[in-house]
């Protein structure tokens with residue numbers, strides 16, 4: 001049998017909302033292996049929908065922490081069965097859905113440092129968590145804790161100035177505060193609290209991995225300029241929190257060598273480096289090789305839009321995070337909760353559960369949708385805080401339904417108009433040189449990308465894999481421990497390719513519609529918001 005040529009590589013992981021994914025990237029930066037484990041499909045015993053459990057209150061949203069561990073077991077076993085040569089892995093890094101939190105029980109570190117290579121991880125880590133259902137980014141049950149934190153900090157703007165964001169329900173500090181208040185026993189049994197990203201790094205390290213600056217910025221706890229925990233924020237959330245979190249570290253740190261478990265069970269080399277894991281959006285910024293002036297749109301479970309920032313300018317909307325590849329710089333992020341799952345619902349209702357029928361509806365309707373505009377927020381949106389479906393025909397008349405194809409275009413145009421309006425609210429302007437980089441599951445859909453190009457009046461580029469968080473993690477693994485800039489390390493990576501250019505006439509159509517959409521959004525907000533307290 002012909003020997004396979006050795007192919008030194010780095011692995012990039014992503015522990016996202018609906019799946020765990022991996023890519024292997026070789027020294028020429030080619031992706032040569034890709035796999036994923038989908039929680040709903042591949043681990044039905046956990047009974048998740050879209051990777052999560054929505055609780056009865058409609059606000060609490062969690063995922064079983066052991067499901068994430070078991071997904072890692074499955075994917076590693078599959079790699080082994082496929083003959084993947086683990087001995088060539090120089091380094092690995094990864095990403096996690098942001099804001100979600102994991103609670104290691106006292107004594108878990110002993111289990112983690114003495115894993116037996118004869119058993120799967122999930123069998124050995126069963127009793128290691130003081131909270132088995134981890135709160136995730138879709139949770140919106142911590143409004144009381146958010147108001148408490150803002151009050152302790154002297155207001156929302158003061159908190160944002162320090163940590164990059166006003167208090168948000170999904171941010172980890174507020175989630176920890178809720179656990180401390182409602183389940184003090186579990187809190188006191190917790191030895192270490194982690195983000196999903198650092199938790200995933202701990203699994204590879206076989207000991208607790210620190211939280212990195214970039215994902216740590218999504219906690220309402222980190223002073224993003226000084227890169228230290230804010231003592232006032234920690235104190236406002238829960239006692240002894242600093243001990244449980246450990247000190248945050250630069251995102252490009254090597255946190256250690258891979259645990260002997262992986263060396264013995266899978267054949268990783270002993271020197272394989274584990275590089276700090278970070279949030280999935282920061283990892284995507286790395287994967288897309290975003291540069292100043294570009295705008296990234298990720299169409300995953302959540303939709304996000306992000307930009308490279310030189311200087312932080314925290315506001316009452318959106319977030320500023322530490323930059324994952326350049327410790328001097330920052331990134332701005334807007335998150336839209338009603339992303340792919342909302343598109344799937346409208347696809348099922350109006351396009352016979354088929355993406356190709358959904359696309360056909362986009363192609364058969366005109367830009368501007370004949371003046372029909374829609375807002376589709378089946379779960380409480382983050383940007384802006386609106387819930388429900390709101391449809392308006394020409395002359396802004398509220399209507400209860402649209403014909404199927406009009407409904408589909410109203411959804412997609414509305415989602416992208418909201419992104420442009422809120423990005424402009426942060427000071428972003430579309431310039432003649434503006435390039436949109438799209439990623440995430442829905443970036444595979446050419447017709448959705450056409451609407452994105454039309455609404456923004458800018459060309460849309462995509463990379464060959466929609467998994468930019470995984471690819472970015474592998475690039476970060478190559479970069480860490482070197483003394484060259486990240487841009488230098490990734491200069492050989494394939495350039496994103498052009499996927500859609502604005503249709504002639506698009507600018508006139510959307511210049512007229514955008515102010516109308518913004519006005520209607522304000523109208524809905526003022527109708528749905530209660531009187532000021």
Ligand SMILES: Nc1ncnc2c1ncn2[C@@H]1O[C@H](COP(=O)(O)OP(=O)(O)O)[C@@H](O)[C@H]1O
Pocket residue numbers: 016017018019299300301302340341343344355439440441442443444445448
């Ligand atoms: N052809 C398509 N058109 C539109 N959306 C798609 C298409 N293929 C996949 N998707 C969407 O991609 C989503 C998953 O995106 P992904 O970025 O992998 O999510 P995450 O990283 O949050 O787990 C699915 O929920 C699905 O709705």
Ligand SMILES: O=C(CO)[C@@H](O)[C@H](O)COP(=O)(O)O
Pocket residue numbers: 016017018096097098099137170218279280281300301302303304333335
């Ligand atoms: O809450 C945010 C960002 O602030 C989300 O973007 C999560 O990071 C989830 O990511 P996906 O699984 O949708 O990629």
